[in-house]
Amino acid sequence: xxxxxxxxxxxxxxxxxxxxxxxxxxxEGEIHAIMGPNGSGKSTLSHVIAGKPGYEVTGGQxxxxxxxxxxxxxxxxxxxxxxxxxxxxxxIPGVATMTFLRTALNAQRKARGESEYSTPDFLKKVREVSxxxxxxxxxxxxxxxxGFSGGEKKRNEVLQMALFEPSLCILDEMxxxxxxxxxRVAADGVNALHSPKRAMVVITHYQRxxxxxxxxxxxxxxKGRVVKSGGKELALELEATGYAQFEDAA
Amino acid sequence: MNVAVAKTGKxxxxxxxxxxxxxxxxxxxxxxxxxxxxxxxxxRLGLPHRRIEEWKYTDLRALVGEVLPxxxxxxxxxxxxxxxxxxxxxxxxxxxxVLVDGVFAADLSDAASLGSEATITTLREMLGNAANPAAGxxxxxxTTDAVISLNAAMATDGIVLSxxxxxxxxAPVQIIHVATAASASAFTRSxxxxxxxxxxxxxxxxxxxxxxxxxxxNDAVVLWVGxxxxxxxxxxxDDAADAVNISSQFVTIGAxxxxxxxxxxxxxxxxxxxxxxxxxxxxxxLSVNGVNLLKDAEHGDTTLVxxxxxxxxxxxxxxxxxxxxxxxxxxQGRIIVRPDAQKTDGKMMTRALLLSDEAEADNKPELxxxxxxxxxxxxxxxGALDDSLLFYLKARGLPEKQAQALLIQAFVGEAIEQIxxxxxxxxxxxIAERWLERxx
Numbered sequence: 001x002x003x004x005x006x007x008x009x010x011x012x013x014x015x016x017x018x019x020x021x022x023x024x025x026x027x028e029g030e031i032h033a034i035m036g037p038n039g040s041g042k043s044t045l046s047h048v049i050a051g052k053p054g055y056e057v058t059g060g061q062x063x064x065x066x067x068x069x070x071x072x073x074x075x076x077x078x079x080x081x082x083x084x085x086x087x088x089x090x091x092i093p094g095v096a097t098m099t100f101l102r103t104a105l106n107a108q109r110k111a112r113g114e115s116e117y118s119t120p121d122f123l124k125k126v127r128e129v130s131x132x133x134x135x136x137x138x139x140x141x142x143x144x145x146x147g148f149s150g151g152e153k154k155r156n157e158v159l160q161m162a163l164f165e166p167s168l169c170i171l172d173e174m175x176x177x178x179x180x181x182x183x184r185v186a187a188d189g190v191n192a193l194h195s196p197k198r199a200m201v202v203i204t205h206y207q208r209x210x211x212x213x214x215x216x217x218x219x220x221x222x223k224g225r226v227v228k229s230g231g232k233e234l235a236l237e238l239e240a241t242g243y244a245q246f247e248d249a250a
Numbered sequence: 251m252n253v254a255v256a257k258t259g260k261x262x263x264x265x266x267x268x269x270x271x272x273x274x275x276x277x278x279x280x281x282x283x284x285x286x287x288x289x290x291x292x293x294r295l296g297l298p299h300r301r302i303e304e305w306k307y308t309d310l311r312a313l314v315g316e317v318l319p320x321x322x323x324x325x326x327x328x329x330x331x332x333x334x335x336x337x338x339x340x341x342x343x344x345x346x347x348v349l350v351d352g353v354f355a356a357d358l359s360d361a362a363s364l365g366s367e368a369t370i371t372t373l374r375e376m377l378g379n380a381a382n383p384a385a386g387x388x389x390x391x392x393t394t395d396a397v398i399s400l401n402a403a404m405a406t407d408g409i410v411l412s413x414x415x416x417x418x419x420x421a422p423v424q425i426i427h428v429a430t431a432a433s434a435s436a437f438t439r440s441x442x443x444x445x446x447x448x449x450x451x452x453x454x455x456x457x458x459x460x461x462x463x464x465x466x467x468n469d470a471v472v473l474w475v476g477x478x479x480x481x482x483x484x485x486x487x488d489d490a491a492d493a494v495n496i497s498s499q500f501v502t503i504g505a506x507x508x509x510x511x512x513x514x515x516x517x518x519x520x521x522x523x524x525x526x527x528x529x530x531x532x533x534x535x536l537s538v539n540g541v542n543l544l545k546d547a548e549h550g551d552t553t554l555v556x557x558x559x560x561x562x563x564x565x566x567x568x569x570x571x572x573x574x575x576x577x578x579x580x581x582q583g584r585i586i587v588r589p590d591a592q593k594t595d596g597k598m599m600t601r602a603l604l605l606s607d608e609a610e611a612d613n614k615p616e617l618x619x620x621x622x623x624x625x626x627x628x629x630x631x632x633g634a635l636d637d638s639l640l641f642y643l644k645a646r647g648l649p650e651k652q653a654q655a656l657l658i659q660a661f662v663g664e665a666i667e668q669i670x671x672x673x674x675x676x677x678x679x680x681i682a683e684r685w686l687e688r689x690x
């Protein structure tokens with residue numbers, strides 16, 4: 001069974017249709033890249049998979065291990081193993097990072113019927129994970145993303161990914177707002193988390209990110225559909241020719 | 251308001267109330283004369299209503315209707331119920347002073363353990379002392395209104411606490427008001443005097459014992475803080491869901507003092523905390539903060555006047571209201587800077603969080619500045635939880651209510667974190683957490 005199956009997905013925002021019958025299948029362990037010009041619907045796809053309000057699904061379905069994801073609340077999707085790394089992670093003043101991480105991790109475990117972490121066990125786990133990702137302890141002492149640089153925010157997303165151990169990670173424009181060094185650090189974190197059981201869907205506008213996170217399959221989106229899929233060489237081809245050729249194909 | 255309106259059936263009933271209570275009200279003949287005068291002042295005004303500017307948003311005639319008869323002096327059974335409530339509310343290490351239905355309960359209190367650090371008497375005892383020609387002054391305040399006059403007329407008891415110069419209290423003093431009676435009123439008035447260079451933490455707790463409900467509390471506190479003293483005053487009001495709590499505070503601060511005030515409202519159907527804080531000595535720092543947690547059709551009013559009477563003082567006010575269901579919060583904050591009070595630095599910020607479309611928040615900040623070399627500012631906001639923050643938390647696995655709770659805790663945290671003492675701050679965070687758990 002596929003990990004994620006998006007079938008003929010049609011999505012509206014207010015009165016405008018953004019996705020017009022999108023198909024995508026992701027299996028365990030695969031790294032997919034979704035590329036496409038601005039406005040092609042890449043971020044909409046990631047938001048609909050994660051359950052962000054404001055999108056109306058007018059047709060099609062999204063199955064996660066065969067279960068209807070669209071019937072689940074966003075928190076239930078997270079508990080099932082769907083993780084969206086935000087393009088712009090929000091700052092939450094007054095909520096300590098450690099409190100947030102512990103509350104989220106335990107909420108997911110509770111939803112899955114697993115035992116919650118005690119505070120000492122949780123602290124031990126966070127220390128292990130942050131050490132393996134070279135994340136300074138100081139970052140954990142602040143409010144969630146408060147005063148973080150773009151690079152720190154993305155590293156915090158990677159930290160959460162490592163802590164929550166999702167089976168599907170969707171990285172929405174992870175490269176936006178990052179300089180090349182910060183990008184490399186974040187990408188190293190993502191690569192460290194890739195495993196035969198964990199799939200990644202990397203959404204990006206530029207080929208640059210794919211120098212660091214090498215995809216198995218590249219999809220080109222245009223005007224709300226996947227118009228071409230291929231191997232990693234497709235990304236290089238896009239870099240050379242641009243998206244214009246696909247505008248007509250859509 | 252015309253006289254015909256003032257003399258309604260309710261007003262006459264109140265006169266009966268005073269007449270029937272008079273035998274139980276402590277005081278020498280001079281004091282009784284002060285009470286009568288106060289009651290007459292109250293009778294002329296009646297309960298405050300929306301046409302009285304200061305009570306515009308809290309119309310007690312509409313919200314409360316009538317003042318209930320004086321609660322009976324607590325019997326053994328009532329004291330037993332109160333003892334359980336006191337046990338539940340006592341803050342670790344604090345010395346308890348307990349008032350049950352408006353009467354000091356010595357057996358539930360730790361007055362003796364204060365030793366030489368402070369002197370404690372009761373209002374009842376002070377008022378009854380015919381040898382004290384100034385006893386009547388205990389019922390007079392720098393400002394007055396109908397509910398304060400009513401308090402002066404009807405106060406049955408209270409704590410009179412005096413902390414000597416230079417003393418550092420080894421433990422907080424906690425005044426616990428317990429209501430055990432239903433459909434009755436308790437009137438209390440306490441005086442706290444903190445001597446120069448003294449350090450003290452005073453906690454006030456309002457709570458119901460067992461099933462007590464539909465009662466009314468009218469409390470007044472007169473706090474005097476001497477020069478170079480360092481005082482924390484924490485008020486925790488968690489009265490029964492159908493109770494009324496009207497409290498008035500009169501605070502005078504000397505020179506080079508630090509006063510940190512915090513108030514938490516998490517109970518009562520109708521409540522108002524009205525305070526007058528006067529900075530009367532130079533070089534003092536005042537921090538006044540509060541959180542109102544309101545649900546159902548609860549009405550919570552915080553009305554505060556900070557009066558900078560002298561130069562070179564700072565005041566900071568941070569207030570937060572969280573409103574669920576059809577709750578209504580009122581914040582009226584006034585900063586007065588007198589003509590001589592140059593170099594005053596006064597800031598006031600109030601924010602309301604509306605969790606429901608039917609909740610209502612009224613914010614009325616006012617600055618009255620008569621000096622020209624000052625730095626003063628205020629801000630007020632009202633709004634809902636931020637959807638983008640909520641979605642982020644939900645996408646990380648927090649169910650809706652839990653995500654809301656985390657954001658609400660952060661919202662009120664800005665006021666709660668002003669409490670300096672770690673233990674007390676955690677205690678107050680615990681009250682907020684329990685309030686939030688009831689929503690889930």
